[in-house]
Amino acid sequence: xxxxxxxxxxxxxxxxxxxxxxxxxxxxxxxxxxxxxxxxxxxxxxxxxxxxxxxxxxxxxxxxxxxxxxxxxxxxxxxxxxxxxxxxxxxxxxxxxxxxxxxxxxxxxxxxxxxxxxxxxxxxxxxxxxxxxxxxxxxxxxxxxxxxxxxxxxxxxxxxxxxxxxxxxxxxxxxxxxxxxxxxxxxxxxxxxxxxxxxxxxxxxxxxxxxxxxxxxxxxxxxxxxxxxxxxxxxxxxxxxxxxxxxxxxxxxxxxxxxxxxxxxxxxxxxxxxxxxxxxxxxxxxxxxxxxxxxxxxxxxxxxxxxxxxxxxxxxxxxxxxxxxxxxxxxxxxxxxxxxxxxxxxxxxxxxxxx
Amino acid sequence: xxxxxxxxxxxxxxxxxxxxxxxxxxxxxxxxxxxxxxxxxxxxxxxxxxxxxxxxxxxxxxxxxxxxxxxxxxxxxxxxxxxxxxxxxxxxxxxxxxxxxxxxxxxxxxxxxxxxxxxxxxxxxxxxxxxxxxxxxxxxxxxxxxxxxxxxxxxxxxxxxxxxxxxxxxxxxxxxxxxxxxxxxxxxxxxxxxxxxxxxxxxxxxxxxxxxxxxxxxxxxxxxxxxxxxxxxxxxxxxxxxxxxxxxxxxxxxxxxxxxxxxxxxxxxxxxxxxxxxxxxxxxxxxxxxxxxxxxxxxxxxxxxxxxxxxxxxxxxxxxxxxxxxxxxxxxx
Numbered sequence: 001x002x003x004x005x006x007x008x009x010x011x012x013x014x015x016x017x018x019x020x021x022x023x024x025x026x027x028x029x030x031x032x033x034x035x036x037x038x039x040x041x042x043x044x045x046x047x048x049x050x051x052x053x054x055x056x057x058x059x060x061x062x063x064x065x066x067x068x069x070x071x072x073x074x075x076x077x078x079x080x081x082x083x084x085x086x087x088x089x090x091x092x093x094x095x096x097x098x099x100x101x102x103x104x105x106x107x108x109x110x111x112x113x114x115x116x117x118x119x120x121x122x123x124x125x126x127x128x129x130x131x132x133x134x135x136x137x138x139x140x141x142x143x144x145x146x147x148x149x150x151x152x153x154x155x156x157x158x159x160x161x162x163x164x165x166x167x168x169x170x171x172x173x174x175x176x177x178x179x180x181x182x183x184x185x186x187x188x189x190x191x192x193x194x195x196x197x198x199x200x201x202x203x204x205x206x207x208x209x210x211x212x213x214x215x216x217x218x219x220x221x222x223x224x225x226x227x228x229x230x231x232x233x234x235x236x237x238x239x240x241x242x243x244x245x246x247x248x249x250x251x252x253x254x255x256x257x258x259x260x261x262x263x264x265x266x267x268x269x270x271x272x273x274x275x276x277x278x279x280x281x282x283x284x285x286x287x288x289x290x291x292x293x294x295x296x297x298x299x300x301x302x303x304x305x306x307x308x309x310x311x312x313x314x315x316x317x318x319x320x321x322x323x324x325x326x327x328x329x330x331x332x333x334x335x336x337x338x339x340x341x342x343x344x345x346x347x348x349x350x351x352x353x354x355x
Numbered sequence: 356x357x358x359x360x361x362x363x364x365x366x367x368x369x370x371x372x373x374x375x376x377x378x379x380x381x382x383x384x385x386x387x388x389x390x391x392x393x394x395x396x397x398x399x400x401x402x403x404x405x406x407x408x409x410x411x412x413x414x415x416x417x418x419x420x421x422x423x424x425x426x427x428x429x430x431x432x433x434x435x436x437x438x439x440x441x442x443x444x445x446x447x448x449x450x451x452x453x454x455x456x457x458x459x460x461x462x463x464x465x466x467x468x469x470x471x472x473x474x475x476x477x478x479x480x481x482x483x484x485x486x487x488x489x490x491x492x493x494x495x496x497x498x499x500x501x502x503x504x505x506x507x508x509x510x511x512x513x514x515x516x517x518x519x520x521x522x523x524x525x526x527x528x529x530x531x532x533x534x535x536x537x538x539x540x541x542x543x544x545x546x547x548x549x550x551x552x553x554x555x556x557x558x559x560x561x562x563x564x565x566x567x568x569x570x571x572x573x574x575x576x577x578x579x580x581x582x583x584x585x586x587x588x589x590x591x592x593x594x595x596x597x598x599x600x601x602x603x604x605x606x607x608x609x610x611x612x613x614x615x616x617x618x619x620x621x622x623x624x625x626x627x628x629x630x631x632x633x634x635x636x637x638x639x640x641x642x643x644x645x646x647x648x649x650x651x652x653x654x655x656x657x658x659x660x661x662x663x664x665x666x667x668x669x670x671x672x673x674x675x676x677x678x679x680x681x682x683x684x685x686x687x688x
Binding site for chain 1: 384385386387389390391392393394395396397400404407408411412430431432433434435436437439470473474477478504506509510513538539540541544545547548552580581582585586588589592623627671672673674675676679
C-alpha cells in the first residue's frame with residue numbers, strides 16, 4: 001500500500017462497531033471488483049461477510065431465508081443414476097463458475113464439490129438458523145470418505161488437489177456440524193495431525209513443514225472437534241495429552257510480539273489474522289490469559305481502518321479476510337457488544353448451538 | 356480512467372470480437388433467482404468465464420481452449436476448475452510440459468502465493484519424472500532468493516526432495532541461507548527436515564553432535580534468536596534424558612546468563628531442563644542470583660521458582676504464563 005497516510009489508523013482506544021457493521025453491510029450488498037479474482041471461493045467470501053455480521057451482533061441485516069436458499073443452490077445432489085462408489089464427493093460447489101445443470105438423466109457431469117466450500121456452506125446455514133438435519137448428511141458423509149488419503153489427510157475435491165491440514169480441519173468441522181462421523185477414519189486423521197507437529201511444538205501444514213499459526217489452529221481445532229483434546233485442558237491437573245502440550249504452549253505463547261500482535265511463525269511480522277489463529281488455539285487450550293491481551297488489543301486497534309474493517313498490518317487498507325479475523329479476535333477478547341465465538345468451529349456460540 | 360480504456364484497447368480484444376471464437380455461444384453465469392453477497396464483476400471477467408463455461412461444458416479439447424484457460428487463470432489464478440481443465444487439455448493435446456513449466460513460472464511471477472499454481476507445478480513435475488528434479492530445485496531456489504520464507508516454495512521443495520531426490524547439497528543450501536539470515540526460521544526448519552530425513556546423512560543420531568556445535572555457535576552469536584534455541588531442543592526430540600545430561604546444553608545457558616543480556620531463552624531453557632530433572636550447580640545459582648533485581652526481593656525457595664520470578668519481571672507480556680509455570684512446580688522439600 002503506497003498511500004499509508006491516507007490509510008492511517010484511527011487514533012482511538014475503542015473498536016468502532018457501527019463503522020464495522022457498515023463495512024460488513026457494504027460487502028454484503030456488493031463485493032468490490034478486486035474480489036472477482038477469488039470468485040471460485042464465493043461461499044468462503046460469503047461466510048466472512050455473514051459471520052462478520054453475526055459476530056457484530058447485526059444478523060438482523062441479513063435476509064436469512066434468501067441466504068439459506070442461495071447457499072443451498074450450490075449443493076451438488078447425487079443424481080439417482082450416479083454410482084455411489086464413483087469416487088466423487090457430494091457437497092457444495094465453491095462458486096457458480098463451474099456449476100452446470102444435470103443432463104436429462106439427472107446425472108451431474110461437473111461435480112466440483114469442495115471441502116472448504118462445504119464447510120463454509122454449512123457454517124453459513126448454521127448462522128442463519130437453517131436446520132442441518134434437513135440435509136442428506138449421509139450422502140455427504142459417505143462420499144466425503146472418497147477424499148481421505150491413505151496417510152489420513154484429505155484432498156479438497158475428487159478431481160485432485162493438495163492435501164494438508166486445512167482440509168483435515170474442513171472435514172472435521174463438516175462431520176461435527178452434521179453430527180455424522182462416517183465421512184472419515186478418525187484414527188488415521190489423528191495420526192496425520194500428530195505427524196504434523198514439528199520439533200518446535202507448533203504444527204506445519206504437512207508433515208515436515210515449518211510450524212505455522214494457521215496450521216496449528218487447524219490441528220488443535222480438529223483434535224478438539226474430534227474429541228481428542230479436552231476443552232480448557234490447561235486448567236486440568238494432568239497435562240498428559242496426545243500432543244506435546246508443554247512444547248506447543250511455549251511455541252504458541254512466543255507468537256506475541258513486542259508490538260502486542262501475533263505472528264504466524266517465529267521471526268516474522270505480526271499480522272491481524274493471527275490474533276484469531278493463535279488466539280483461537282489459546283481459547284481451546286484455556287490459555288487466553290497467558291498473553292498480554294491489552295497489548296494485543298492495542299495492536300488490533302492500530303490495524304482498524306477509519307472507515308471500518310481491519311488491515312493486515314498497521315496503516316494498510318482493510319480487506320475482507322483480515323477484517324473478519326479482526327472481528328473474531330475482538331470477540332475472543334470479549335469486547336462488549338460482540339457475540340462470543342466458538343473458536344473451534346469458526347462461528348458464534350449462538351450459531352454453533354443453534355440458538 | 357482514460358488511461359484505463361486505452362490500456363484495455365491496447366491489450367485485449369474481447370472474445371466476442373475475435374473471429375476464432377465466432378462459432379461459440381457463451382454460457383452466462385446463472386446466479387439464480389435471489390443472489391446474495393454478489394461480486395462486482397468486470398466485463399472482461401464475465402466474458403472470459405462465460406466462454407470458459409461454454410468450452411468446459413462442451414468438453415472442447417482444443418488449443419484455443421488451452422489459451423482461454425490461460426486468460427481465465429490470469430483473472431483468477433485460484434480457480435481449480437480452470438486448472439483442472441487445463442491439465443486435461445495438456446494431456447489430450449500432448450503439449451510439451453517443458454513449455455508448460457515456463458507458463459507456470461510466468462503466472463507465479465505475478466502471484467506465487469496461490470495453492471493451485473503449486474499444485475499444477477507439482478503435477479507437471481510428476482509427469483516429467485526424475486528429469487524435473489534440478490529444474491524444480493532451481494525454481495524454488497529462485498523464489499526463495501526473493502522471499503526466503505515462502506511457505507509454498509518450501510513445501511514444493513520438500514516434496515521434490517522426497518519424491519525426486521536431490522538431497523546431496525541441501526544441508527549446504529540451508530547453511531548458505533542461514534549465513535545470510537540466521538533468523539530465517541524456514542531455513543532452520545529445512546535443516547531439521549534434512550538431518551532427519553536425508554538418506555545420506557544417517558539420521559538425527561548421527562548428525563546430533565555436529566549439529567549441536569553448529570547451533571550453539573548460532574545461539575552464542577544471537578542469543579535472542581528463538582529459532583536456534585528451538586532447533587537445539589529439537590535435536591533432542593524424544594530424548595529428554597540425553598537433553599538434560601548433555602552438558603553442552605546447560606553450558607550454553609550458563610554462558611548466556613552470565614552475559615546478563617538477551618538471556619530470555621537461556622532462562623526458559625534452563626527452567627525446562629530443571630523441570631526435566633536437571634540439577635543446577637552453584638555456578639547456575641550464582642548466575643541466576645546475579646539476575647535478580649531489587650523488584651523481586653522476596654526469596655524464592657528454590658532456583659526454579661527464582662527463574663520464574665525473574666521471567667515474570669523481564670518478560671511482562673507473558674507474566675501470567677510464568678506465574679502459572681511457577682504454580683505447577685513441585686513444592687520444594
